[in-house]
Amino acid sequence: xxxxxxxxxxxxxxxxxxxxxxxxxxxxxxxxxxxxxxxxxxxxxxxxxxxxxxxxxxxxxxxxxxxxxxxxxxxxxxxxxxxxxxxxxxxxxxxxxxxxxxxxxxxxxxxxxxxxxxxxxxxxxxxxxxxxxxxxxxxxxxxxxxxxxxxxxxxxxxxxxxxxxxxxxxxxxxxxxxxxxxxxxxxxxxxxxxxxxxxxxxxxxxxxxxxxxxxxxxxxxxxxxxxxxxxxxxxxxxxx
Numbered sequence: 001x002x003x004x005x006x007x008x009x010x011x012x013x014x015x016x017x018x019x020x021x022x023x024x025x026x027x028x029x030x031x032x033x034x035x036x037x038x039x040x041x042x043x044x045x046x047x048x049x050x051x052x053x054x055x056x057x058x059x060x061x062x063x064x065x066x067x068x069x070x071x072x073x074x075x076x077x078x079x080x081x082x083x084x085x086x087x088x089x090x091x092x093x094x095x096x097x098x099x100x101x102x103x104x105x106x107x108x109x110x111x112x113x114x115x116x117x118x119x120x121x122x123x124x125x126x127x128x129x130x131x132x133x134x135x136x137x138x139x140x141x142x143x144x145x146x147x148x149x150x151x152x153x154x155x156x157x158x159x160x161x162x163x164x165x166x167x168x169x170x171x172x173x174x175x176x177x178x179x180x181x182x183x184x185x186x187x188x189x190x191x192x193x194x195x196x197x198x199x200x201x202x203x204x205x206x207x208x209x210x211x212x213x214x215x216x217x218x219x220x221x222x223x224x225x226x227x228x229x230x231x232x233x234x235x236x237x238x239x240x
Contacts, residue, residue: 037131065109112147
């Protein structure tokens with residue numbers, strides 16, 4: 001079975017116009033085989049369902065369990081919304097719940113460590129649907145409570161799913177069309193890498209993809225293609 005894994009960041013999903021680019025990418029990929037779409041919460045701070053906005057709704061009186069549930073709402077809403085848009089395009093899509101995703105963690109609610117992964121529901125749903133939408137950032141502890149994977153957790157989710165399903169590469173789509181040696185929004189002469197090693201990527205301390213995602217990809221030989229949602233450029237390949 002040909003499976004492609006795509007992850008879309010919050011800015012790629014922040015409004016209908018931007019979301020259409022992500023939908024077009026998924027529609028093309030669905031013509032080639034099964035597609036798993038990992039989504040972040042929509043938008044950035046100030047947008048209603050962005051993680052930082054949700055965090056601002058809580059206070060120090062919330063337990064970590066309650067805070068994890070609050071923070072997870074952005075990805076839950078995002079996955080259902082994106083799935084509904086895929087179906088409106090005529091695509092046979094399904095949004096997995098955090099329990100169906102099968103990422104089992106410890107009880108560190110706000111930056112959980114992955115203990116094991118269960119692909120049973122994934123494989124069943126892949127037989128029934130062409131595109132599966134996964135809420136990134138969210139795990140589940142041994143008693144079924146929501147945990148979160150920390151900052152950059154949706155990128156981490158994408159490579160975890162790749163490992164779970166024995167897929168050798170993932171595509172991560174952002175508002176930047178690759179990895180640069182400096183911030184292209186500040187430095188117009190920034191150099192973009194066509195390829196970069198995991199080690200070099202970590203040394204750059206680049207905030208485009210979280211280190212936890214890069215570390216896991218390196219340990220499991222999962223190639224990462226970093227691409228721009230709004231660009232036709234090939235982006236940057238992160239590999240050994």
